[in-house]
């Protein structure tokens with residue numbers, strides 16, 4: 269499997285990354301190297317291996333349904349580039 | 363719908379779970395709080411935080427899954443659904459993708475052809491997004507949107523039906539029933555106007571009786587059960603119109619425009635649906651033991667269908683009446699409270715389905731918010747039974763009870779509804795009573811005061827208790843002397 273320049277551009281767009289021509293080229297090569305290694309792993313017989321859902325051998329970590337105070341709106345909005353009336357203000361996207 | 367076609371409808375419903383705190387952080391889920399007052403580093407998606415799953419979310423999700431006859435997965439996990447939109451501060455939503463909590467359920471609905479089973483494909487847990495308010499007005503749109511993250515991280519269930527419904531009416535019946543089940547089990551409030559129940563529909567048409575699947579569209583932006591029904595009816599006719607005119611249906615997302623009563627295509631970017639799901643590394647998976655499932659199952663309350671049958675069996679209500687009353691847990695609870703004090707169940711049912719429901723609707727109230735308690739409604743029914751007021755007056759009295767919050771007997775007393783107080787309308791009845799009871803009349807004339815009481819009673823009976831007793835007394839004496 270190999271990844272094309274167009275696919276790199278598509279993934280970059282989805283991730284909202286603006287890449288220059290040299291970067292696109294570099295990432296195409298790097299991603300292909302990574303996927304090449306995956307191909308190598310694919311040679312292994314995983315017929316009887318359960319897909320791994322998590323790296324930790326844990327399940328069922330819960331918290332009880334209790335309310336605790338969070339941040340004050342001033343603190344929550346402190347680092348916001350733009351705000352209005354205790355709300356984050358963003359360019360309109362429809 | 364034109365007779366040559368039938369519709370194929372599947373519904374995707376999101377409901378907010380009734381927890382106190384959010385799904386992955388301890389922020390409150392309270393509705394209607396000032397903007398950004400129920401937020402913390404976790405739900406704001408600040409770097410370095412870790413989500414921890416609220417156990418009650420799983421508990422409620424299990425309750426819904428079992429009440430909807432699903433198979434609960436022994437093992438499930440969370441995944442990240444990636445997309446960029448300002449209502450999502452992390453740029454991904456924590457959801458469940460390939461291993462959802464529950465699969466393969468069904469819901470029985472009532473249709474005009476009898477009972478029908480609608481399949482449920484899957485139920486999964488996820489987090490809600492924030493709320494965007496677009497600045498400016500419709501005619502003068504602004505350049506900005508304001509974001510409130512109070513709803514971000516509120517727990518949701520997504521319930522996906524099979525495309526088993528064939529008409530807008532069936533879709534509505536499914537929603538009503540789903541709402542009833544989720545309210546009975548206390549899983550969700552299901553208030554569409556507060557956004558605690560949302561519904562998207564997949565709809566296509568095909569030649570009647572065929573089993574093929576033609577191109578479907580997705581309809582969004584429906585804000586009430588009624589608008590779901592209207593939107594589907596419109597969309598079905600639109601699709602039929604296209605085929606009849608030799609055109610094709612394009613697979614796309616349509617928005618329901620309530621004001622104009624039409625569906626319109628929603629503009630969306632092609633890559634909007636490229637969500638690149640992957641397992642959420644910050645949350646460990648869930649192993650749901652049979653013991654947990656058993657415990658939830660054991661504690662499931664009486665569900666709408668069972669309650670409907672109980673009302674039919676125990677009180678002799680018709681299937682229709684029992685269905686209407688049990689469609690809302692609230693109304694069914696109100697009914698039970700009434701019949702505990704007043705055994706004429708059919709009378710209670712008539713009041714609840716008639717004037718009581720009409721008044722609730724006009725005041726936009728749920729039964730539990732009614733200004734008239736079950737005990738107060740019973741009092742009114744008893745007054746009617748005892749002839750204190752007529753049934754017709756009872757309706758007026760109930761209206762007044764809703765309007766003022768007063769008790770029936772106070773309304774009756776204040777409005778003088780109970781009594782006929784003019785001599786002219788009483789005289790003919792008094793003459794009749796005198797003519798019909800010569801013995802007591804003679805006794806009275808002999809000086810037996812007790813006989814007067816008997817005659818007054820006869821007049822009261824003849825006027826169904828509406829005569830003014832003092833006046834009756836006076837008129838009787840006058841006529842016999």
Ligand SMILES: [Zn+2]
Nearest residue numbers: 387389402405
């Ligand atoms: Zn939070």
